[in-house]
Amino acid sequence: MPVGRGLHAASHLRCGLEAALGGALARGELSVAYQPQFDLGRRSLTGAEALLRWSHPQFGDVSPETFIPIAERTGLIAPIGEWVLRRACEEAGRWHRAGRALRVAVNLSPRQLRQHDLVGVIAGALRDSDLPAECLELEITEGFAIASLDLAAEVLNEIHALGVKLALDDFGKGYSNASYLHRFALDRLKIDRSFVRDMASPAGREAILATVALAHGLRLEVVAEGVETEPQHALLARMGCAQGQGFLYGHAVAAASFRALIEPAAARSRSARVPGIAPVNLRLSRLGAQRQDPIMGV
Numbered sequence: 001m002p003v004g005r006g007l008h009a010a011s012h013l014r015c016g017l018e019a020a021l022g023g024a025l026a027r028g029e030l031s032v033a034y035q036p037q038f039d040l041g042r043r044s045l046t047g048a049e050a051l052l053r054w055s056h057p058q059f060g061d062v063s064p065e066t067f068i069p070i071a072e073r074t075g076l077i078a079p080i081g082e083w084v085l086r087r088a089c090e091e092a093g094r095w096h097r098a099g100r101a102l103r104v105a106v107n108l109s110p111r112q113l114r115q116h117d118l119v120g121v122i123a124g125a126l127r128d129s130d131l132p133a134e135c136l137e138l139e140i141t142e143g144f145a146i147a148s149l150d151l152a153a154e155v156l157n158e159i160h161a162l163g164v165k166l167a168l169d170d171f172g173k174g175y176s177n178a179s180y181l182h183r184f185a186l187d188r189l190k191i192d193r194s195f196v197r198d199m200a201s202p203a204g205r206e207a208i209l210a211t212v213a214l215a216h217g218l219r220l221e222v223v224a225e226g227v228e229t230e231p232q233h234a235l236l237a238r239m240g241c242a243q244g245q246g247f248l249y250g251h252a253v254a255a256a257s258f259r260a261l262i263e264p265a266a267a268r269s270r271s272a273r274v275p276g277i278a279p280v281n282l283r284l285s286r287l288g289a290q291r292q293d294p295i296m297g298v
Contacts, residue, residue, distance in 0.1 A: 018070050020056055025080060030054055032087045033252035036261075037105070037223065037245045040237040045262070047103030047137070049245060050088035051252045052080070072111055081112045082121055089129035089136060091255050096135060100262050105137040105167065110144040114151070119158045126162070133163030139190065141169050145180065153183045160185035167223065172211055181218055189215045191241070193226025199235060212240045 024030050034048035054062045071077040085106050092104035112118060126133055138159060145152045145168060156166055167188040168181075172195060191211055198204030208224075215222045224236050227246035236244060 014070070017059060017062065017067060018074060020059065021054070021067055021070055021074070021076060024054055024056070025083060029056055030080065030083070031254065032084055032091070033254055034091070034104070034258040035245055035252040036249045036258070037103075037243055038249050040224075040233060040241060040244050045102065046243060047105065047135075048258060049105040049139075049252075050084060050091075050107075052084050053252075068109070072109055075111065077109045077111050078115060081109055082125075085122065086125045086128070089125045089131045091259075092135055093129040093131040094259065095262060096131060098259075098263060101132065101135055102262070103135050103137050103165065105139055107139045107169065110141070110148070113140065113144060113148075113155050118155065119162070122159060122164060123162055126164075134165060137165040137167055137187070139167045139169040142171055145184065149180055149183065157185050170225075172207065178214060181214075186218075186220055188221040188223055188243075190223045190225055193246070196224050196226045196228075196232060196236070196246070199232055205235075205239075208236070208241070209239055216240065 031053045033051045033053050035051060036045055037047045037049060038044065039046050052064060052068070054064075054067050056062055068077070071080055088104045088106045092102065095102050095104075108118075115121070122136075122138070125131075126136060140152065140156070160166055165187045166185060167190055168184070168186055169190045170192045171189045172192055189211065191208060195204060195207050195211070199208065212222050221242045222240070224232075224241050224244040225246060227233055227236065227244040227248045229248060232246075233244065233248060
């Protein structure tokens with residue numbers, strides 16, 4: 001295909017996706033999937049990350065890497081982001097009422113973080129879902145934190161005051177100066193999957209060890225993304241990484257499928273439940289078996 005024709009086709013596709021995304025929420029094409037997060041030492045489920053999915057009748061399953069930038073650029077990310085937040089809180093509220101106070105992690109986009117009413121939106125989502133604040137974790141990208149230090153620090157401190165947990169996503173991806181971290185009310189650092197992928201090399205292992213040491217010095221937990229093998233799991237645990245997520249534990253699945261994984265355990269323990277958050281002890285193979293992700297896992 002000639003270059004000019006290819007560029008025209010790509011532009012036409014972007015315009016089509018942009019127009020379709022505007023009505024995707026109203027048409028019920030958007031959904032939220034949940035990818036499990038595990039305690040590496042105890043090999044127990046601690047929660048899940050909520051991930052937005054879009055299935056369009058013409059374009060099929062559209063990658064978040066394609067439509068999230070469109071939503072950000074057009075401003076659609078604000079209503080879509082609030083919808084995801086509310087859906088995730090409602091789902092985590094169901095887990096909590098079933099006896100499993102697992103944490104749900106939700107990504108906040110740079111545009112959302114600039115909303116003047118963001119803290120009120122978060123407080124409202126918690127109130128309406130009857131979800132304890134400590135069961136919600138909000139993730140921001142390191143890129144936004146670096147680019148908007150003063151704004152990020154102010155907003156994150158206000159959110160943290162609600163009792164909500166905060167995580168810095170994709171840590172170490174393209175940045176070398178971590179001196180800004182002390183300005184933020186953070187609870188966890190998420191190691192970018194590229195570091196985990198390079199663990200076979202000495203340089204890759206050193207990068208993770210340095211990140212873990214930095215996090216522990218700041219009294220932050222470390223979550224590794226992109227964990228795909230048992231050797232990676234074992235090595236990360238030995239390095240002091242507290243939690244992980246990735247295909248080893250399971251792809252992102254629909255809310256009902258994730259609920260089915262934890263409800264049997266909740267039902268068995270309901271008669272002997274004790275106060276507080278009790279991790280769900282599930283074999284890795286049980287969640288890892290959910291490999292057939294019906295909606296394009298990330």
